[in-house]
Amino acid sequence: MRPEDFIENPPGEVETVDGIFAFSPDPLPPDLDATHELLTENGNAMYSIGQLSDLDTWLDSPEVILSPLIHREAVDSSNIETTTRLTLSDIYRREAGEKPGQTETERADIAEAQNYVEAITTGIQALREGTELDRDLLCRLHEILLQGARGEQKNPGEFRNDIVGIDKPGTPLSEARFVPTPPASIPYALRSLLQYIRSGPTYAPLIDLALIHYQFETIHPFQDGNGRLGRLLVMLALYKWDLLPGPYLYPSSYFNANRDTYLDKLLAVSRDGAWAEWVSFFVQAISEQGREAYTVARELLALRDRYREQYQGQGAVIRELIDFMIEHPYLTESQAVDVLNRSQPAVNQAIRRLWNDDILRETTGQQRNRQYEASDVLEIVEPYNP
Known part of the structure; x- marks a missing residue:
């Protein structure tokens, strides 16, 4: 990173630490020109958010829908950073007791995605119980993200103590495309950011959310896992500001599909002060992913209603199994027994009925320890499922 790559008055300070140039962003908010075009884009995105928010008002069991959406966000977020091409089935199979993945790297990447599921659930529940969105919560979620996965040796839950470069692996620090905030400045920069989040939006909420996501990624407070935690922070802020009643939105899908543009526009803010271009990109991501979610x-609801109608009057167990199957479209009999708190014969009979009707597909070919897949559910939530 070189000072001459930055405009004369960038939105931060280029400083030297041990002979390496690093960038610390100015505290939020910047002086942003909210153009008519940007406000229109924000309005479209808010409409998408509003549709998602309305879902919660008429869902009898929100977790039936939330679980597949959370799992999808976990897969997409991990796929931005891992070499393994993960699928939803990988996580569901792991939760069902399998050990998917052919190599240690693949298994670690799948564990990373499952950690993301736990971090989302933990973060939303903590805010629901009144926990502040503060340093302690972020560090706690960072520990969850890195447990048993890539980066677990890089001080989970603790701010980094070293200068780091953002570039291809092996690139010397002096030649890195970008060097984020020096370690000594991280606690102050993050404290300012979290105070800004807690105080509520200055601009329109989604515009402010774009500023917050840029700020977190540019501070880059941890040795590893910043991208995952930064994308999780988007959902936490949406919930904190009462824009969504739960983690219905999965922005990582858009960032993953437009990865190079995503990284370029983040960098362009620091180098060129290109706030409007970044905010427009971010708001478009929220709008598109809101519609898709x-x-x-x-x-999913239409599929569940069709199944309920098909098995109407055939008992509570099969009705409960249908809901569980949509939450976890890769399941085992013992898993269903534990979650539904029903007898094994009753659950086995319900599974057998759905299997005979081709709603569940048995995947092992074994007589014992069978595992089942709800293909119709996976086809909805994982359109790229092979």
Whole structure:
């Protein structure tokens, strides 16, 4: 990173630490020109958010829809950073007791995605119980993200003590595309950011959320896992500001599909002060993913209603199994028995009925320890499922 790559008055300070140039962003908010075009884009995105928010008002069991959406966000977030091409089935199979993945790297990447599921659930529950969105919560979630996964040797839950470069692995610090905030400045920069989040939005909420996501990624407070935690922070802020009643939105899908543009626009803010271009990109991501999440949720509900009608009057166990199957479309009999708190014969009979009707597909070919897949559910939530 070189000072001459930055405009004369960038939105931060280029400083030297041990002979390496690093960038510390100015505290939020910047002086942003909220153009008519940007406000229109924000309005479209808020409409998408509003549709998702309305889902919660008429869902009898929100977790039936939330679970597949959370798992999808976990997969997409991990796929931005890992070499393994993860699928939803990988996480569900691991939760069902399998050990998917052919190599240690693949298994660690799948564990990372499952950690993301736990971190989302933990973060939303903590805010729901009144916990502040503060340093302690972020460090706690960072520990969860890195447990047993890539980066677990890089001080989970603790701010980094070293200068780091953002570039391809092996690139010397002096030649890195970007060097984020020096370690000594991290506690102050993050404290300022978290105070800004807690105080509520200055601009329109989604515009402010774009500023917050940029700020966190540019501070880059941890040795590893900043991208995952930064994307999780988007959902936590949406919940904190009462824009969504739960983690219905999965922004990582858009960032993953537009990864190079995502990284370039983040960098362009620091180098060129290109706030409007970044905010426009971010708000477009929220708008598109809001529409997609709403479509997925409605399709899941329609599928569940079709199944309920098909098995109407055939008892509570099969009805409960249908809901569980949509939450966890890769399941075992013992898993269903534990979650539904029903007798094994009753659950086995319900599974057998869905299997005979081709709603569940048995995947092992074994007589014991069978595992089942709800293909219709996976087809909705994982359109790229092979």
